[in-house]
Amino acid sequence: MGLDVQLSVINMERYHQLLEAQNRxxxxxxxxxxxxNLLHRADVVDHEPELAQIAAIANVDLSxxxxxxxYCDELDMEASLGGYETAAEKSEFVQQTLALNAKVVGNVDAxxxxxxxxxxxxxxxxxxxxxxxxxxxxxxxxxxYFAAFAEDLxxxxxxxxxxxxxxxxxxxxxFAKAIGEETVYFKYG
Numbered sequence: 001m002g003l004d005v006q007l008s009v010i011n012m013e014r015y016h017q018l019l020e021a022q023n024r025x026x027x028x029x030x031x032x033x034x035x036x037n038l039l040h041r042a043d044v045v046d047h048e049p050e051l052a053q054i055a056a057i058a059n060v061d062l063s064x065x066x067x068x069x070x071y072c073d074e075l076d077m078e079a080s081l082g083g084y085e086t087a088a089e090k091s092e093f094v095q096q097t098l099a100l101n102a103k104v105v106g107n108v109d110a111x112x113x114x115x116x117x118x119x120x121x122x123x124x125x126x127x128x129x130x131x132x133x134x135x136x137x138x139x140x141x142x143x144x145y146f147a148a149f150a151e152d153l154x155x156x157x158x159x160x161x162x163x164x165x166x167x168x169x170x171x172x173x174x175f176a177k178a179i180g181e182e183t184v185y186f187k188y189g
Contacts, residue, residue, distance in 0.1 A: 005036035007172040008073070008187035018179050029172055030157035034145050035165040039069065039186070041140075047133050050140065057131055058121035064110040065118075071104040071185035072097045108177045108184050115170040122149050122163065 009015050019026055041049035055062045072080070077097055084090045122128065128146040135142070144153075146162050154160035156168065173184050 003036055003188055004033055005031050005039060005186050005188055007031070007169065007176070008071075008185050009176045009181040010073075010183050011181065015176060015179065015181065019175070024175070025156075026172075028156040029168040030160075031165055031168060032154060032157055032160035034140055034160065035162075035169075036188070037139055038145075038162075039066075045135060045137055047135060050132055050142070050146075053132050054118075054122070054128075057125060057128070058118055060114065060118045060121055062114060062118070064107055064114045067104055067107065068111065068185045070100040071183070072101060073185075073187070076187075104183060104185055106182050108173060108182050111173050111184055112170065112177060115166060115173065119163070119166050119170065122166075125149065128162070 016026075038050060041051065051062060051066070077094065080093065080097075081090050084093055125131065128149060129143045132142055132146060140146075144161065147153075148161060149163035151161070152164040152167070154164055156164075160168065176184050
């Protein structure tokens with residue numbers, strides 16, 4: 001069992017209804033568990049995490065994508081309140097969370113632009129795995145995950161490679177924008 005990441009929008013019920021109405025299968029454009037692990041590498045490695053290295057290689061600012069982690073919906077906010085004892089602590093948590101959320105709201109165009117730029121740049125890179133720092137903590141299987149960027153190596157969730165995960169994320173974000181969503185963020189479970 002492990003942690004998965006999914007794209008989320010403000011109105012997830014509508015998002016899923018419209019996906020279903022268009023006969024689109026979310027698993028075909030899913031995000032792999034490896035992508036989830038990649039998003040959190042800064043928390044587990046002592047060296048420069050792979051996403052920071054990739055941003056430098058591609059010369060693309062990834063902050064719109066990284067800020068997708070900041071948004072906390074009402075359900076998660078309410079669940080987190082149990083970790084605070086006093087009303088003042090709870091109030092401070094809510095204020096801080098709302099301030100972070102405000103930095104994410106309306107991000108859909110910035111995320112699309114960033115993903116397109118990143119994909120375009122990485123398509124020009126011949127051997128991305130060779131350009132990344134070797135790591136003793138290679139839970140991503142860097143030589144496979146970052147290889148064959150232009151190809152889809154997985155089934156939409158299992159065994160996706162980095163290029164496939166980025167293209168799948170872009171497809172999901174573009175769909176969200178097409179149905180009128182203005183805010184996209186990551187949800188874990």
